Amino acid sequence: MTERSAKLNILKFVKIVSFSLLLVILGFFVAATVRTLTFDVNAGLQLAHWEKTNNIASDINQHQREELLANFRDAIRIPTVSTTETQLNTTALREFDGLLRKAFPTVFSSHLVQHEVVANYSHLFWVPGSDLALVPYMLLAHIDVVPAEERDGWEAPPFSAKEINGFIYGRGTIDNKQSVMGILQALEYLLIRGYSPRRGFFIGLGHDEEVSGFQGAMNIVRVLKKKGVQLAFVLDEGLAVLDGVISGLEGPAALIGISEKGLATVKLSVSKAPGHSSMPPRESSIGILAGAVKRLEENPMPRLFGEGPERGTFEHLAHKFRLPLKFVMSNMWLFSPLLGRVMERRPDTNAFVRTTTAITMFNSGVKVNILPSQAEAYVNLRIHSAQSLQEVLELIQSTVGDERVKMELVDGFDPLPVSSYDETSFGFQIIKKTVLDQFPQVTVAPGICIGNTDSRHYTDLAKDIYRFAPTWFRPGDAQRFHGINERISKKNYEELVVFYFNLIQNCDIKDLPSPHSAGHEL
Numbered sequence: 001m002t003e004r005s006a007k008l009n010i011l012k013f014v015k016i017v018s019f020s021l022l023l024v025i026l027g028f029f030v031a032a033t034v035r036t037l038t039f040d041v042n043a044g045l046q047l048a049h050w051e052k053t054n055n056i057a058s059d060i061n062q063h064q065r066e067e068l069l070a071n072f073r074d075a076i077r078i079p080t081v082s083t084t085e086t087q088l089n090t091t092a093l094r095e096f097d098g099l100l101r102k103a104f105p106t107v108f109s110s111h112l113v114q115h116e117v118v119a120n121y122s123h124l125f126w127v128p129g130s131d132l133a134l135v136p137y138m139l140l141a142h143i144d145v146v147p148a149e150e151r152d153g154w155e156a157p158p159f160s161a162k163e164i165n166g167f168i169y170g171r172g173t174i175d176n177k178q179s180v181m182g183i184l185q186a187l188e189y190l191l192i193r194g195y196s197p198r199r200g201f202f203i204g205l206g207h208d209e210e211v212s213g214f215q216g217a218m219n220i221v222r223v224l225k226k227k228g229v230q231l232a233f234v235l236d237e238g239l240a241v242l243d244g245v246i247s248g249l250e251g252p253a254a255l256i257g258i259s260e261k262g263l264a265t266v267k268l269s270v271s272k273a274p275g276h277s278s279m280p281p282r283e284s285s286i287g288i289l290a291g292a293v294k295r296l297e298e299n300p301m302p303r304l305f306g307e308g309p310e311r312g313t314f315e316h317l318a319h320k321f322r323l324p325l326k327f328v329m330s331n332m333w334l335f336s337p338l339l340g341r342v343m344e345r346r347p348d349t350n351a352f353v354r355t356t357t358a359i360t361m362f363n364s365g366v367k368v369n370i371l372p373s374q375a376e377a378y379v380n381l382r383i384h385s386a387q388s389l390q391e392v393l394e395l396i397q398s399t400v401g402d403e404r405v406k407m408e409l410v411d412g413f414d415p416l417p418v419s420s421y422d423e424t425s426f427g428f429q430i431i432k433k434t435v436l437d438q439f440p441q442v443t444v445a446p447g448i449c450i451g452n453t454d455s456r457h458y459t460d461l462a463k464d465i466y467r468f469a470p471t472w473f474r475p476g477d478a479q480r481f482h483g484i485n486e487r488i489s490k491k492n493y494e495e496l497v498v499f500y501f502n503l504i505q506n507c508d509i510k511d512l513p514s515p516h517s518a519g520h521e522l
């Protein structure tokens with residue numbers, strides 16, 4: 001062996017020993033850090049230890065079953081469509097006001113309920129509690145719906161409330177007339193059965209949520225601020241019970257929205273001199289804009305899965321997955337980049353991975369032989385919790401990368417603050433208990449609401465805002481949101497009435513039961 005080859009062998013040996021040492025250290029680190037969540041993070045506060053305040057039974061008799069369904073179908077038949085902030089169907093909104101008064105006569109006549117119309121078409125109800133020391137809470141829902149056209153492929157006309165195989169079809173059945181009618185129907189039955197609350201509560205029904213809530217929700221908030229109201233928590237529309245929607249999860253999951261994504265609606269436009277189509281320039285305003293839009297679609301925003309509260313969702317659900325997924329979900333710190341790559345493959349799960357980019361409107365041209373002077377596109381982005389509006393705007397600008405494309409921010413805000421969901425969190429625990437009492441087979445977990453809700457206007461009134469209703473979603477149902485064949489089963493609508501009926505009574509407890517020492521008084 002030459003001196004040179006001996007040196008090389010020693011070097012090789014040192015390399016192998018160093019690499020093995022590195023592997024051993026890494027092994028120790030992984031073994032010490034990885035975990036498998038075999039314990040039930042869902043157990044939380046023992047249901048048996050709760051003060052019993054739901055003294056009025058929530059039975060629904062046959063007459064009431066028919067009545068509540070008839071009221072709901074009447075609500076679906078009124079086309080309370082919002083198209084833009086200035087295009088609301090005010091005739092339908094007025095008709096809806098009449099329906100509420102007719103369907104819920106006790107709510108509108110009880111001395112226990114104060115009611116006012118806000119901004120012409122929104123409704124605010126106040127039901128004072130007997131114990132003034134208890135901070136009130138608020139239930140929200142919205143009356144307006146997005147447009148719907150039967151020709152897009154509906155199995156039933158979208159404002160017919162037609163029943164097919166036990167489902168009521170129609171725009172608003174899951175967004176969000178099931179909650180508007182469910183809340184008031186529950187209150188109607190509670191009042192008829194002699195209920196009077198210990199903890200006061202408000203009900204806010206907005207009329208323009210689908211186009212921002214600037215009139216309805218914002219004015220309700222103004223009214224409440226003038227009265228100096230502070231709220232223990234707010235519960236609005238948002239997430240749901242997902243049954244068979246999360247691959248690999250055993251049983252249904254009730255995801256309670258503890259935050260919602262931010263928003264950026266950006267207008268992109270290109271201006272060019274108009275002219276005769278027989279002498280086109282090399283690039284038209286439409287071509288330049290189409291290129292920009294294509295670049296935005298081809299370059300999605302960065303994967304951020306696991307860097308926001310969605311991490312808590314999977315850690316809460318981990319014990320309901322089988323191995324090896326149980327191990328993966330229990331160690332999001334290690335596997336979230338991998339999970340993000342899997343989840344981005346489906347549009348509904350991709351929404352939890354990143355800021356999403358949707359091109360929603362594209363307008364240009366007036367005649368076949370005129371070169372259009374103006375082309376414009378609207379991009380609607382839903383901002384992941386780990387990003388800010390400012391960061392997203394900078395990324396759009398660099399991806400478009402063309403100074404001829406003008407960029408204007410039409411509307412935008414940062415992701416909403418994260419509400420509490422620990423064992424001392426009054427609102428979260430009340431909602432969770434109400435869900436588990438009614439649906440014991442469900443696993444409750446915190447979640448991120450991927451759409452926006454009226455509740456975002458309530459941040460000055462409540463630290464804790466939740467977005468949830470026990471609307472059951474099965475595979476394919478998420479696509480019915482703002483899509484075709486929006487529907488709810490008759491059984492599920494009745495369950496919603498019962499949910500609000502029990503929730504209102506459950507809120508009458510003074511303190512949460514404490515697993516350890518003193519309760520958490522509100």
Ligand SMILES: CCCCCCCC/C=C\CCCCCCCC(=O)NCC(=O)O
Binds near residue numbers: 481
């Ligand atoms: C953890 C993975 C589960 C993926 C399944 C996703 C299920 C999605 C469930 C609900 C859809 C979210 C809708 C939220 C309410 C939106 C209200 C609304 O339309 N607001 C107006 C707007 O956002 O523009």
Ligand SMILES: [Zn+2]
Binds near residue numbers: 175176209237
């Ligand atoms: Zn909605």
Ligand SMILES: [Zn+2]
Binds near residue numbers: 146175210482
């Ligand atoms: Zn909606």
